[in-house]
Amino acid sequence: xxxxxQKPSRDICQRGTSLTIQCQxxxxxxxxxxxxxxxxxxxTLIATAxxxxxxxxxxxxxxxxxxxxxxxxxxxxxxxxxxSPEDSSIYLCSVGTPGEGxxxxxxxxxxxSVL
Amino acid sequence: LxxxxxxxxxxxxxxxxxxxxxxxxxxxxxxxxxxxxQFPSQGPRFIxxxxxxxxxxxxxxxxxxxxxxxxxxxLPRVSLSDTAVYYCxxxEAxxxxxxxxxxxTVKP
Numbered sequence: 566x567x568x569x570x571q572k573p574s575r576d577i578c579q580r581g582t583s584l585t586i587q588c589q590x591x592x593x594x595x596x597x598x599x600x601x602x603x604x605x606x607x608x609t610l611i612a613t614a615x616x617x618x619x620x621x622x623x624x625x626x627x628x629x630x631x632x633x634x635x636x637x638x639x640x641x642x643x644x645x646x647x648x649s650p651e652d653s654s655i656y657l658c659s660v661g662t663p664g665e666g667x668x669x670x671x672x673x674x675x676x677x678s679v680l
Numbered sequence: 681l682x683x684x685x686x687x688x689x690x691x692x693x694x695x696x697x698x699x700x701x702x703x704x705x706x707x708x709x710x711x712x713x714x715x716x717x718q719f720p721s722q723g724p725r726f727i728x729x730x731x732x733x734x735x736x737x738x739x740x741x742x743x744x745x746x747x748x749x750x751x752x753x754x755l756p757r758v759s760l761s762d763t764a765v766y767y768c769x770x771x772e773a774x775x776x777x778x779x780x781x782x783x784x785t786v787k788p
Binding site for chain 2: 600673
């Protein structure tokens with residue numbers, strides 16, 4: 566298993582600004598994932614972040630809007646750029662752990678409101 | 681990517697056994713079946729994973745028929761605290777995509 570810490574837990578931001586969300590894991594992991602979950606909806610994968618390579622984005626998500634960094638095996642950031650009210654959502658990071666390749670462990674999420 | 685289909689919602693009463701079935705007709709040979717539970721304002725939590733037949737842990741059981749085209753999550757004697765959304769996913773972590781899930785409501 567893995568313990569994931571996500572910061573901030575929530576934020577209220579102004580339109581046009583950017584927010585960087587941090588995800589810290591208590592062990593080294595190869596795969597990290599970033600999701601978006603809108604109220605009452607399921608999770609939508611934004612991108613997969615692997616250390617040492619560019620993030621792989623899902624259809625509908627672009628690097629300019631959601632740049633991701635993955636500087637080492639325990640840390641990643643997701644930036645939500647040039648925010649609009651449509652970006653109001655919960656953003657979650659998860660990890661896939663070595664030896665448990667089919668299981669993801671999730672952080673508590675970041676609740677973002679854009680005014 | 682294997683697509684999954686689950687009931688959108690289910691209701692139950694405290695103390696009852698709840699069975700949630702997930703259909704995954706195009707499951708691949710190497711795919712595992714994984715179930716998650718999500719409470720409001722929390723990230724999904726891993727419940728159980730299986731490949732074939734039956735798997736049981738302290739929280740739930742997972743039944744998988746021989747053709748593996750479906751699976752059933754069984755929650756014994758549910759309580760109010762089991763009210764949550766349950767997701768069935770198929771495949772490797774990098775290939776998993778969340779469907780709509782099943783919203784289970786446990787009533788007193």
